[in-house]
Amino acid sequence: MKTIENFLKYNKEWAAQISKDNPEYFENLAKGQMPDLLWIGCSDSRVPAEIITGAQPGEMFIHRNIANQVIATDFNCQSVLQYAVNVLKVKHIVVCGHYGCGGVNAALNKQSTDLVITNKWLIHIKNTYRLHQEKIDSFQTKEERIDRLIEFNVIEQVHALSHTSIIQKAWDTQNGPEIHGWVYGIDDGLINGLITIKPGDAIEPIYEYEPKG
Ligand SMILES: [Zn+2]
Known part of the structure; x- marks a missing residue:
């Protein structure tokens, strides 16, 4: 197991190596960022966005x-979304779930008496399960049912993005971003694309904002 000192030592060596290979690297990065993509992923330590996609700092x-x-009431995610869309003007948003997701697995079990805050966060996944219960329960094994809920959860989040005023306004005025739903396989390293929605695609009418005027 690595110690904190190990991580810091690596960082020093990494920074020194990059500066040696490309003396202007950090100076250029420090000028600002204009990434094309917003990544919304799971906190799971096995799904590092940049490593599995080859994204470089700044991308x-x-x-x-x-x-x-x-979640519509999560100011953390919503403010990231607003900044990414309105200021950075990202062209793509990726919601990336992963097979073997402990959060989704937990949502299919009873609520933990010790994790009262986490329960509240996972309640939305339980709601997604109830929405698709018939389809999910038609699968024989628990593993298959969890996999399907992992996929439905990603698709729900893609739609949830399209329900925000931030996305609907950007679709009207910026002709973007496209929103993609992916699932990453921890056991094979591969990304499975499930859905892409883009400007002009239908939104469930009850989630549409009324035109002004
Ligand atoms: Zn996860």
Whole structure:
């Protein structure tokens, strides 16, 4: 197991190596960022966004939480979204879940008496399960049911993004961003694309903002 000192030692060596290879690297990065992509992923330590996609510093704006959720009352995620769309003007948003997600697995079990805050966060996944219960329960094994809920959860978050005023306004005025739902396989390292929605795609009418005037 690595110690804190190990991490700091690595950092010194890493910074020295990069500065040696490219003396202007950090100076250029410090000038500012204009990433094309917002990544909304799970906090799971096995799904590092930059490593699995080859993204370099400056290429990806990142928000992660347990089970990659987009909750309308979560100011953390919503403010990341607003900044990414309105200021950085990202062209793509990726919601990336992963097979073997402990958060989704936990949501299919009874609520833990010790994790009262986490329960509240996972309640949204339980709601997604109830929404698709018939389809999910038609699968034989628990593993298959968890996998399907992991996929439905990602798709729900993609739609949840399209329900925000931030996205609907950007679709009207910026002709973007496209929103993608992916699931990453921890056991094979591969990304499975599930859904992409883009400007002009239908939004469930009850989630549409009324036109002004
Ligand atoms: Zn997870």
